[in-house]
Amino acid sequence: MRRSQADIAVTAAASAAYWAAAMLGAPATVMTVLGIALIVCPGYVWAEVLVSPRVIGLERVAVAASLSLALPVLGGVAINAAGIPLHRAAWAGLLASAILAGDALLLALRRTGRRAPPSRHAPPSRHASPSRHKDAPPLAAWHAAAVGVAVVIAAGAVVLSLASAAKQAYPGFTQLWLSTSVRNARVAALGVGNHQGGTSRYRLVLLRQGHVSTTWNLTLSDGQTWQRMIPVTDGYSVAARLYRLPDLARPYRYVTTEDQSPG
Amino acid sequence: MTAASRRQIRVQEGPDHTPYPSPGRPSDLHPAGPGGRSQRPALLDEGDTYPAQRSTAHRTVTGRPADGRPGGGRHRRAQITDTPATRAYLPISVVALSAATGVLVVAGAYSAGRLGYANSRAADLAYWLGQALIVIPVASRLLSLKFLAASETAALVVVLTVAEYLVKLCYSPTGFAFVDELAHWRSTVNLLHTSKLFTVNYMLPISPRYPGLEEVTSALTSLTGLPVFVSGLIVAGVAHLLFVCLLYVLFRHIGGRRLAGVAVLIYSSNPDLPYFGSMFVYETLAVVFFGLALAAAWRVAERQPAGRRAGWLTIAILAIAATTVTHHFTSFMLVAALVLVSVGSLLAGDRYSAAWLAALALVSGGVVVCWVMFIAPGTVRYFQPAAAGLLQGFHALLAGRFFAASSAPPGPLSNQALAAVAALAMSALLPAGWWQVWRHHRRQPWVVGMAIGSLGWYVIVVIRLVAVDGNELAARAATFVFIPASLIAAIAGVRIMRAGTMRWRTSVVTAVALVCALTFLFNGLVNGWPPYWERLPGPHQVAGFERSVGPEEIAAGLWALSALGPGNRFATDLGNYPVLGSYGDQNPLRDVAYLYTSPRQTPSDGLRAQAEGVRYALVDWRLARSLPADGKYFPVDPHAGKYTHPLPILDLTKFGHIPGVSRVYDSGNIVIYDLRGAGHAP
Numbered sequence: 001m002r003r004s005q006a007d008i009a010v011t012a013a014a015s016a017a018y019w020a021a022a023m024l025g026a027p028a029t030v031m032t033v034l035g036i037a038l039i040v041c042p043g044y045v046w047a048e049v050l051v052s053p054r055v056i057g058l059e060r061v062a063v064a065a066s067l068s069l070a071l072p073v074l075g076g077v078a079i080n081a082a083g084i085p086l087h088r089a090a091w092a093g094l095l096a097s098a099i100l101a102g103d104a105l106l107l108a109l110r111r112t113g114r115r116a117p118p119s120r121h122a123p124p125s126r127h128a129s130p131s132r133h134k135d136a137p138p139l140a141a142w143h144a145a146a147v148g149v150a151v152v153i154a155a156g157a158v159v160l161s162l163a164s165a166a167k168q169a170y171p172g173f174t175q176l177w178l179s180t181s182v183r184n185a186r187v188a189a190l191g192v193g194n195h196q197g198g199t200s201r202y203r204l205v206l207l208r209q210g211h212v213s214t215t216w217n218l219t220l221s222d223g224q225t226w227q228r229m230i231p232v233t234d235g236y237s238v239a240a241r242l243y244r245l246p247d248l249a250r251p252y253r254y255v256t257t258e259d260q261s262p263g
Numbered sequence: 264m265t266a267a268s269r270r271q272i273r274v275q276e277g278p279d280h281t282p283y284p285s286p287g288r289p290s291d292l293h294p295a296g297p298g299g300r301s302q303r304p305a306l307l308d309e310g311d312t313y314p315a316q317r318s319t320a321h322r323t324v325t326g327r328p329a330d331g332r333p334g335g336g337r338h339r340r341a342q343i344t345d346t347p348a349t350r351a352y353l354p355i356s357v358v359a360l361s362a363a364t365g366v367l368v369v370a371g372a373y374s375a376g377r378l379g380y381a382n383s384r385a386a387d388l389a390y391w392l393g394q395a396l397i398v399i400p401v402a403s404r405l406l407s408l409k410f411l412a413a414s415e416t417a418a419l420v421v422v423l424t425v426a427e428y429l430v431k432l433c434y435s436p437t438g439f440a441f442v443d444e445l446a447h448w449r450s451t452v453n454l455l456h457t458s459k460l461f462t463v464n465y466m467l468p469i470s471p472r473y474p475g476l477e478e479v480t481s482a483l484t485s486l487t488g489l490p491v492f493v494s495g496l497i498v499a500g501v502a503h504l505l506f507v508c509l510l511y512v513l514f515r516h517i518g519g520r521r522l523a524g525v526a527v528l529i530y531s532s533n534p535d536l537p538y539f540g541s542m543f544v545y546e547t548l549a550v551v552f553f554g555l556a557l558a559a560a561w562r563v564a565e566r567q568p569a570g571r572r573a574g575w576l577t578i579a580i581l582a583i584a585a586t587t588v589t590h591h592f593t594s595f596m597l598v599a600a601l602v603l604v605s606v607g608s609l610l611a612g613d614r615y616s617a618a619w620l621a622a623l624a625l626v627s628g629g630v631v632v633c634w635v636m637f638i639a640p641g642t643v644r645y646f647q648p649a650a651a652g653l654l655q656g657f658h659a660l661l662a663g664r665f666f667a668a669s670s671a672p673p674g675p676l677s678n679q680a681l682a683a684v685a686a687l688a689m690s691a692l693l694p695a696g697w698w699q700v701w702r703h704h705r706r707q708p709w710v711v712g713m714a715i716g717s718l719g720w721y722v723i724v725v726i727r728l729v730a731v732d733g734n735e736l737a738a739r740a741a742t743f744v745f746i747p748a749s750l751i752a753a754i755a756g757v758r759i760m761r762a763g764t765m766r767w768r769t770s771v772v773t774a775v776a777l778v779c780a781l782t783f784l785f786n787g788l789v790n791g792w793p794p795y796w797e798r799l800p801g802p803h804q805v806a807g808f809e810r811s812v813g814p815e816e817i818a819a820g821l822w823a824l825s826a827l828g829p830g831n832r833f834a835t836d837l838g839n840y841p842v843l844g845s846y847g848d849q850n851p852l853r854d855v856a857y858l859y860t861s862p863r864q865t866p867s868d869g870l871r872a873q874a875e876g877v878r879y880a881l882v883d884w885r886l887a888r889s890l891p892a893d894g895k896y897f898p899v900d901p902h903a904g905k906y907t908h909p910l911p912i913l914d915l916t917k918f919g920h921i922p923g924v925s926r927v928y929d930s931g932n933i934v935i936y937d938l939r940g941a942g943h944a945p
Contacts (some may be wrong), residue, residue, distance in 0.1 A: 018486070028488050035486030050574035058417045059558070062508045063578065066555040069479055069502065069548065070585040076460065076478035077588055085458035086478070088485040095482075114570070146356035150363035154429055157363070157370035161433035164374030168800075173815045179826045179927040179937070189826060195814060253929040258922070258940045 005110065007048070008103045011041040015096035022092065038095045043068025045102030049109065053116045071098055172196035175225075176204075176242045176253035180232060188257060190240055191227035194220035201245040202252075206230065208238055217245075232257060352409070355418045358400040362426040365396030370433040373800050381801025390798060394788055397426045402780045405524040408760075408769045416524040417511065423528075424507045427537040428500050434793065434800060438492055440809040444543040445845035446470055451477045451491050453848075455484060461638075465830055466844025466851060472639035475552075475589025476545045495543040502548045503541035507531075509554030514750055516561050517709045526753035532685070532783030533745040534791030535738050549590030550742065553597050556582035560601060560623050561709065564608070564616040583627045587634045591642050594634070596743040598627045600716070603747075607712025616708045649736060653726065660725075678789050685786035686724060688779060689752060693717050696751035699758050710754075716747030796892045804838075805883075805909075806891030811838030819881065819933045820847030826928075827879070834858050834872075835881040836896050839933070843881065852877065853898035859886070860902070862913040864921055872938065879927075880918055880936045887912040 018034040026034075047064035055063075075094040076086055084090050109115040175193035180186075194200050199221045206214040218226050232238050239256035372390035380386045401423045405416070435441075439448050446467035453462040453471070460474045471477070476498065483494040510530060514523035530536065541547060559579035563572055587594040601624035608617035635642045673679055697714050704710040723744050727737040756776065763772035789795070797810045804810040820842040823831070829848040834855040843849045857868055858880060886896055887910050895903035896910065918924055923940030 032487040032489060035483065035488070038486055039483060050577050052571050052574065055562075057413070058508055059512045062505055062512055063555065063558070065501065065505050066509065066551050066582070067578070069498075069505070069551060070555075070581050072479045072482040073475040073548075073552075073585045073588050074581065076474070076482070080460040086454065086460070086481065086485075087458045090458075091482040091485050095486075143354055143356035146354075146360050150356070150359040153360070153363035153367050154426075157367040157429060157433055158436060160367070160370045160374055161436040164370075164377045165435075165437045165800075168377040169379070170803075170814050173818070173931045175818060175822060175928070175930045177822060177826060177928045179925075193818065193822075195818060253931070255926050255929050257925045257927070257937075 005107065007044070008107055011045050011099050012103050014038060014041050015099045018092060019096065022088070038092065038099075039072070040065075040068050042071050042095055042098040042102060045099055045106060046071075048115065049102055049106050071095065172198075174200065174202070174242065174244065174253060176240065176255050178238065178240050178255040178257055180257065181229070186232060187229045188232045188238065189227055190230050191225060192218060192220065192242060193225040194222060196222065198222055203243040203245060203248065205241045205243070206238070207241070209236055210239075213238075353400060353404050353407075355404070355415050355422070358404055358419060359422050361400045362397045362422050365393040365398075366426050366429045366433065368393030368396060369430050373433050376799030376801045379801075381799045386799055393430075394785075397423065397430070398784050398788075399777075399781065402528055402784060403773070403777050405528050406760075406773060406776045406780055408764065408773055411521065411524065413515075413520050416520045417508070419524065420507060420511050420527050421504065423531060424504050427531075428503055428541045431538050431541050432496065432500070435809060439495065439543055439845075440812040441542055442808060442841035443467070444495075445812075445841040447476055447543055447545060448491060448495065449845040449848060450474070451480045451484075451495065454478070454481045455491070463830070465849060466841065469591065469639065469641055469645045470545065472641060473545055473549075473588065473590050475585060476543070476548045479548065480543075499541055499543045499547050502551045506540070506547075506550045506554050509551065509558050510746065513554065513558050513561060514753075516558070517707070517713070517750065518754070522750075522753050522757055525757055526750045528780055529749035529752050529756070529783055530745050532780075532787040533741050533749075534787045535742050536745075536791075537787065538792040539738070540742065545590040546593055546742065549586050549593035552582045552586040552589060553593050553600075553743075556586060556597055556623075556627070557600060557604075560604070560620060563623065564619045564708070566615065579623055580626060583623070583630055587627075587630045591635075591639065591645070592739060593743075594627070594631045598624060598631055600712075600743070600746075601627055603716045604709055604712035607710070607715060608708035610715075611706050611708040611711045613706075613708045620708075653736065656726070660728075674790070674795050678795060681782065681786045682790045685783050688782060689720060689748065690724070692752040692755045693720060693748060695759065696753075696755035699754050700751065704754070710750075713747035713750045716744070717751040719744035720748040794893075803885065804892045805885050805889040806837040806893045806896055808838075808893065810892070812842055815930055815932055816842040817846050819843070819928065819930060819935065820845070820849070822928060823847040823849055823879075823935065831878045832876045833879045833881060834877050836883055836886055837891065837893065837898055837900075839881050839883055840898055849879075855880075856897040856900045856902070859897070859910060859914055861917075862911065863917055869941065878937070878939055880938055882915050882918060882934045882936065884912075884915060884932050884934070886910045887915055 014034065014037040018031075018038045021030050021034050043064040043066070046067050047060060050067075051060060051063055072091065072094070075098070076091075079086060079090050079094060106115060173195050175191070175195070177191045178188055180188045190204075190206065192202060192204060194202075199219065202218045202220065204216040204218060205212055206216075216226075216228075220226060230238070237256060237258055239254070241251040242253040243250075244252040368389055370393075372386045372393060375381075375383060375386035375389070401419050404411070405419055439445050446464060447470060449466060450462070450464045450470045453464065454460065454474065454477045460478070461471050464471050480491065480494045480498050483489065483498060484491055487494070489497075507527065507530075511523050511527050514526045517523075518526070533540070540550070556579055559575045559582055562575040563579055565572075583594075583597065586597050601620055605617050605620035605624050608614070608620055696717070700710055700714045719740070723737040723740050726740070756779070760772050760776050763775070793809060797804060797807055801810060803813050816839055819839070823833075823843060824847045827849075830850050833843050833847075833849045833851045835843055835851050836859070840851045840853075843851045852875060855877070858864075858872060858877070859882075861868065889909055890906055894906070896906070918934075918936040918938075919926060921938075921941050925937040925940055926934060927937045928935035
């Protein structure tokens with residue numbers, strides 16, 4: 001049987017492709033696919049290096065996938081300890097290095113005959129491939145079709161949940177705030193946010209020491225916010241009343257700042 | 264078939280009924296095969312079936328070892344060649360189709376809940392119909408006395424796990440909503456923003472010290488550009504599936520695929536597994552490394568060439584390190600598990616295995632101690648309250664009184680009855696399993712270790728009864744205690760089924776086994792998460808965990824972060840607590856009930872608030888309109904479980920009358936007060 005090193009080539013190509021795509025600014029879908037490949041490949045390669053070819057089937061897949069998850073965990077700690085920020089380039093460098101180092105080691109092991117390529121994991125002998133489930137019947141066409149339908153139904157369930165979550169009716173609300181700036185206590189942010197589910201009209205009345213200082217009439221669409229910075233003075237109370245038009249009889253929302261000095 | 268002919272078949276098929284030599288002959292335990300590897304036999308062989316079925320099966324003895332490789336050796340086993348007579352009536356594809364349909368039906372029930380029918384009986388019934396469509400075909404297939412191929416067993420395990428994960432995903436498909444998930448979401452976002460580990464998480468300060476989950480998720484997010492929520496779902500889903508698969512692999516090593524299938528089925532009845540076990544929390548990822556470490560330890564302890572062991576040893580050490588970096592409690596449990604199987608090996612007379620496992624336990628213990636000492640010293644403080652509660656409970660028990668029950672409402676009587684029946688059944692199965700272990704498997708190290716570990720089942724029953732917040736502690740421990748308990752219960756269950764087929768029709772035996780398994784599984788679903796009062800998603804509930812997280816709460820949290828900056832010490836109720844801590848990146852305090860449960864603020868309240876540095880108080884008027892779904896309004900609530908009416912409105916409006924207090928935010932249901940002017944905080 002011809003010894004195939006295709007898996008080594010594919011994993012090395014995956015890491016190279018990710019770097020190339022990142023540098024060329026590839027579309028999000030391409031980056032998603034290559035990013036996932038970059039995370040998966042090290043687990044595969046190192047499982048090939050560390051696990052005997054006799055271990056096959058679910059155990060091998062589970063070990064490879066677990067190693068894929070373990071690498072960012074342990075590698076991230078090492079990178080952080082080295083003082084390198086954990087941004088995209090660092091993660092990509094870590095994973096690509098792991099792939100290439102694993103590939104090199106695997107190639108050496110295969111050249112010395114200590115590891116067999118994937119095609120030789122399961123020799124054609126009926127005794128040698130029990131975990132390939134020779135005891136299981138071949139998947140009939142209608143079984144495959146049923147599994148396909150099951151996948152479609154499960155995807156439909158998720159879509160249904162997403163749609164109903166998007167349609168879930170929450171009570172609308174309007175935010176009113178008046179808070180002194182974190183950086184400058186002499187100004188306060190006065191704002192209104194409309195989350196009523198549609199356009200709303202408001203009247204905002206600013207009071208200083210109980211007297212009307214300024215009035216704004218606002219029309220805000222759903223999700224829109226309005227904000228002004230207003231000056232505040234120590235010892236003077238500032239309040240704001242928000243009316244939701246056409247009801248001007250009672251304030252819809254109310255906020256106030258008091259003198260911030262104790263007592 | 265006569266009893267004599269059955270006996271004859273068993274004799275002809277070799278040692279699969281008595282897979283171990285007599286206890287006094289340890290040298291026979293692991294005879295070397297052709298490659299020098301041990302031939303650890305399974306408790307129930309790869310090709311094994313039940314006695315009553317054997318008359319229809321054509322048998323060929325292949326003498327495969329436990330991992331299915333060719334070879335002779337002493338422990339030859341009978342492989343039953345598949346024939347139509349033994350093939351089960353329910354193909355895996357139909358099981359998958361049924362499970363997918365079940366997920367769809369559950370999603371329909373959830374949708375009904377979101378659209379205003381959360382309390383509808385029809386929606387509730389639809390939920391249970393969906394769960395039945397998922398669970399019953401898988402359980403009946405795994406317990407069937409018909410032939411089950413290795414791939415089929417694995418596929419059934421995968422179908423059940425994936426289906427239940429999709430159910431969890433459909434519950435909250437647009438964002439994390441559970442308190443722990445929100446805490447880890449915040450840690451992940453912090454990691455992405457700072458590109459550094461060990462950042463501050465006010466809500467769950469210990470979580471950044473165990474950053475494994477956040478590392479994997481932020482790596483995925485950084486590399487793919489996916490949102491944190493989607494990356495989190497992928498990581499949690501893959502981790503959940505991997506853990507169950509590794510558990511199955513471990514059980515298969517120990518007992519063969521038939522037993523492994525039944526054991527995983529019983530493990531799936533762990534109330535924490537379907538939901539909490541697949542959440543975006545650090546334990547979900549850590550248990551993968553826990554499972555990998557144990558599976559690798561099993562391989563390390565095999566007799567094999569040094570070259571082969573080196574690979575598994577490397578994997579075991581990597582898995583131990585990854586577990587330690589990812590979750591504190593799981594790493595402690597890993598040390599305990601390795602110690603247990605090491606002791607089990609000693610008791611079984613296998614010193615070779617005991618030495619390797621003890622070495623791994625030592626490595627594991629050393630790594631954990633180093634991590635706690637140098638990276639996560641806060642771990643000790645984190646566990647202090649739980650340990651104190653446990654000790655308090657045991658002291659109370661010794662003094663002759665039960666200490667504390669859960670503050671959460673006990674739930675419908677039917678739920679409690681199901682929980683009691685399941686607990687009794689498990690408690691009865693375990694001694695039967697121990698008896699089987701003593702009779703047939705006491706020379707198998709891992710089985711002995713698991714038998715000892717299964718004693719933990721009774722410990723968590725006691726914890727549930729005596730400890731403060733015992734349900735919480737017991738639920739956390741159950742993830743690990745269920746591993747040995749499910750294996751030992753499966754040994755008992757399979758043996759009872761075998762014995763049953765000698766006396767009764769196989770269909771009757773299967774039906775009884777199915778009823779028992781469904782009792783376990785539905786107990787896990789009924790008494791697991793989400794609790795009965797938020798089984799379906801729906802409108803806001805006070806102190807309702809997922810149902811307390813809505814647009815208004817999230818908007819308040821986001822406003823707090825943008826307007827006030829991160830890390831302000833906030834008083835808030837249980838429902839708003841996770842949102843303020845995650846979306847708001849604030850520092851919500853747990854023990855603040857005193858601020859909300861009196862009509863006037865007393866000087867002592869003011870002094871206490873000052874001492875605790877409370878800067879802001881979030882008031883949710885709905886606390887004065889509804890009783891808390893979870894039995895308590897605040898994370899630490901001295902009146903938990905005792906509320907008979909909602910909080911008086913005066914207890915909440917008092918903040919507006921305290922001199923110096925500013926009302927800085929108002930969104931209708933939620934008002935935020937700035938307490939700094941009252942001298943409560945710096």
